[in-house]
Amino acid sequence: MGYKIAVAGKGGTGKTTLTGLLIDYLIKKGAGPILAVDADANSNLNEVLGTEIEETIGEIREDVSQRSLSGDNFPGGMRKAEYLKYKLNASVTEGDGYDLIVMGRSQGPGCYCYVNGILKAQVDSLSSNYDYIVVDNEAGMEHLSRKLIEPIDTLFLISDCSRRGVQAVGRIKQLVSELNLKVGQIFLIVNRAPEGKLNAGINEEIEKQGLNLIGVVPMDQMVYDYDSDGKALVNLPDNSVCRSALNKILSKIQFKSK
Ligand SMILES: Nc1ncnc2c1ncn2[C@@H]1O[C@H](COP(=O)(O)OP(=O)(O)OP(=O)(O)O)[C@@H](O)[C@H]1O
Ligand SMILES: [Mg+2]
Numbered sequence: 001m002g003y004k005i006a007v008a009g010k011g012g013t014g015k016t017t018l019t020g021l022l023i024d025y026l027i028k029k030g031a032g033p034i035l036a037v038d039a040d041a042n043s044n045l046n047e048v049l050g051t052e053i054e055e056t057i058g059e060i061r062e063d064v065s066q067r068s069l070s071g072d073n074f075p076g077g078m079r080k081a082e083y084l085k086y087k088l089n090a091s092v093t094e095g096d097g098y099d100l101i102v103m104g105r106s107q108g109p110g111c112y113c114y115v116n117g118i119l120k121a122q123v124d125s126l127s128s129n130y131d132y133i134v135v136d137n138e139a140g141m142e143h144l145s146r147k148l149i150e151p152i153d154t155l156f157l158i159s160d161c162s163r164r165g166v167q168a169v170g171r172i173k174q175l176v177s178e179l180n181l182k183v184g185q186i187f188l189i190v191n192r193a194p195e196g197k198l199n200a201g202i203n204e205e206i207e208k209q210g211l212n213l214i215g216v217v218p219m220d221q222m223v224y225d226y227d228s229d230g231k232a233l234v235n236l237p238d239n240s241v242c243r244s245a246l247n248k249i250l251s252k253i254q255f256k257s258k
């Protein structure tokens with residue numbers, strides 16, 4: 001089984017940005033094959049990585065259910081399950097040093113859980129082929145509570161510089177212990193800190209929530225510029241404020257492949 005890293009936190013705190021840069025960090029460290037998982041219905045990890053995605057799992061689900069409903073045959077005389085498997089295998093995007101699978105979404109009520117279930121099965125079946133599995137979660141606790149990936153070796157909680165952001169990740173940490181989720185180590189990263197500094201109130205909240213702060217990533221104008229120009233953030237120079245701070249944080253952590 002590959003080493004599993006998950007990233008979680010409140011909406012808009014920088015989860016996807018930091019997940020993309022983390023994947024790039026592992027690649028540049030010469031890590032073995034990496035499976036990147038975009039577990040957000042509103043997927044955008046590919047934009048940070050600078051790659052076009054193949055079909056999302058949500059789209060595949062939609063296609064399979066449309067074919068079933070309309071009585072269309074599956075191509076090549078395949079059965080439904082075979083066709084689903086074939087499409088899922090074809091949907092793995094091959095990037096430079098990583099493969100990417102994307103949850104996406106399908107339409108209609110009740111589909112969300114189903115897509116989640118397919119994603120979980122897909123991650124489980126692929127994980128032994130990779131040294132690392134890195135999962136970008138959508139905001140909130142849904143995937144953790146559904147045990148999309150378990151066990152997790154390292155869980156990064158991302159917060160912005162707000163009490164509410166810190167409280168939100170505090171609740172995630174609490175959920176991990178309430179549900180007895182198997183998580184090896186949990187680290188807090190505070191992102192987008194003005195001048196890379198935390199004020200007393202935020203430090204106090206971090207302590208109150210019992211979070212293990214591993215580092216602070218400053219607000220970086222270059223991230224903003226790349227983002228608004230539609231440039232992939234993995235192309236940020238190594239000396240960019242955000243990237244160099246993150247790399248320094250990551251270099252403190254032992255990611256050991258089993
Ligand atoms: N250190 C930083 N400095 C400046 N801007 C940043 C920094 N980190 C992230 N951003 C910007 O903040 C915005 C939100 O980032 P991102 O999409 O990574 O957050 P998210 O937590 O994944 O959001 P969501 O909950 O919607 O998935 C983006 O526009 C991103 O470019
Ligand atoms: Mg995101």
